[in-house]
Amino acid sequence: MEGLEQWTKQAEQLSSRVLQQWKEQAEQLSFQAHEYLQQVPLVQQIYAAVALLLLTSFLILSGCLNAKKLNTILLTGLSGSGKTVLFYQLRDGSSHQGTVTSMEPRKNFANQP
Ligand SMILES: Nc1nc2c(ncn2[C@@H]2O[C@H](COP(=O)(O)OP(=O)(O)OP(=O)(O)O)[C@@H](O)[C@H]2O)c(=O)[nH]1
Numbered sequence: 049m050e051g052l053e054q055w056t057k058q059a060e061q062l063s064s065r066v067l068q069q070w071k072e073q074a075e076q077l078s079f080q081a082h083e084y085l086q087q088v089p090l091v092q093q094i095y096a097a098v099a100l101l102l103l104t105s106f107l108i109l110s111g112c113l114n115a116k117k118l119n120t121i122l123l124t125g126l127s128g129s130g131k132t133v134l135f136y137q138l139r140d141g142s143s144h145q146g147t148v149t150s151m152e153p154r155k156n157f158a159n160q161p
């Protein structure tokens with residue numbers, strides 16, 4: 049038991065050290081990016097932003113146009129709410145009376161071993 053606690057403490061220390069390193073690296077990178085961006089003229093920044101906007105719009109539009117139409121639907125609802133009847137009506141238009149509930153609650157559940 050003591051070994052497990054020690055191992056957990058070591059793992060926590062290691063993960064916090066790794067996270068600290070990642071945080072420092074991210075801060076350094078963001079600082080470098082900021083320095084670099086300040087050297088780029090404003091006009092070029094605007095061109096880059098517009099190009100990025102156009103590219104994103106193009107990708108979203110082409111994704112929407114080429115999206116395949118799936119023939120899958122998901123029926124959800126409480127037990128006995130009419131999912132099976134609705135399924136049969138969608139499938140062949142039959143009313144399919146006398147459906148059987150898929151799940152019956154277990155009786156005397158608390159007494160079961
Ligand atoms: N009056 C009326 N009864 C309905 C309607 N839809 C379903 N029922 C009845 O409700 C009962 C339960 O319908 P099911 O389709 O079996 O319900 P379910 O959602 O599949 O139930 P589970 O399989 O237990 O999840 C059946 O006796 C149906 O005949 C409806 O629109 N109106």
Ligand SMILES: [Mg+2]
Nearest residue numbers: 131132149150
């Ligand atoms: Mg059902």
